[in-house]
Amino acid sequence: HHDASPYGNYRYYIGEYDRNLYIDFKTSSAATTAVSRFISDVLSNEKVELGDEIITGLHISNGTKGLVHSTTKTQKLAEGVTYYEQLYYNKSGAPVRVYSVVIKKGAASIETTMPQDSTTTIGKVSNMKNQLSAAVANGKNAIVAINADFFDMGGTNVMRGLCVKDGVFINLGEAGRPWVGFTKDGDTVMGLPADYETYKDSLVQAVGGSHIIIKNDNPYDLSIGSDFADTIHPRTALGVTPEGDVVLMIVDGRQSELSNGATLADLAFLLGRFGCSNAI
Secondary structure (H helix, E strand, O other): OOOOOOOOOOEEEEEEEOOEEEEEEOOHHHHHHHHHHHHHHHHOOOOOOOOOOOEEEEOOOOOOOOOEEEEEEEEEEEOOEEEEEEEEEOOOOOEEEEEEEEEOOOOOOOOOOOHHHOOOOOOOOOOHHHHHHHHHHOOOOOOOOOOOOOEOOOOOOOEOOOEEEOOEEEEOOOOOOOEEEEEOOOOEEEEOHHHHHHHOOOEEEEEEOOOOOEEOOEEOOOOOOOHHHHOOEOEEEEEEOOOOOEEEEEEOOOEOOOEOOEOHHHHHHHHHHOOOOEEO
16 A cells, blocks of 8 residues: 555555555546556556656546646756646647646745735736746745736736735635645645634745645546536646645646647646645
């Protein structure tokens, strides 16, 4: 039994122990996915020695577009920070490009950024390039950045969810909208606005999102049946592994020849392959 925790019903592991290959799972549905993955990623490549490598993923029962992995390129950005550029094809044969950064726990700090890298610019509009430049001007060694939350664009321009920057509370957000935050101890936590009171004394950074799509190592709020969830949109997500590593992920979309986006179920599938046990 693989000792990663939590170990949900939808998780599988493929690895090597004492020169034997194994497939580890809890439920028959996960087993079916694991065997398919074993054939495609191990046997078809004649890769019969995994060593310390462990292949893992989640069985997502419905809502996906049947993504099949094609290629992966990697680049080390800093010690403990690795960039992944992946190409998948969905069941219609359309390309889906996924850009991810994996941050080993403690390898880098993860911070909320706002226009002018300030806590007072709520409602101001900027872009990631300018916000990164402002952070660098403030003496920060910025490596990578992604967008977060959703905004009242064309109105107040205020973020719709929780926002905490450098320990300063900025916005609580709408009821029911989840958030992800980082504590003084370097832990990653997720919750709803009502949970903020529990964590407010320990949160240093926090941003909002729309759906917690993996919770306790199982698919969670995939909202299958809604247009937002089932349409292949561009997506931005953050996941965390049981070891505390953080995965930042972008799925490009709405460019038929280049990349076609993902459903929320696809997004959970992709984050599950990085070992994420919780994701938003």
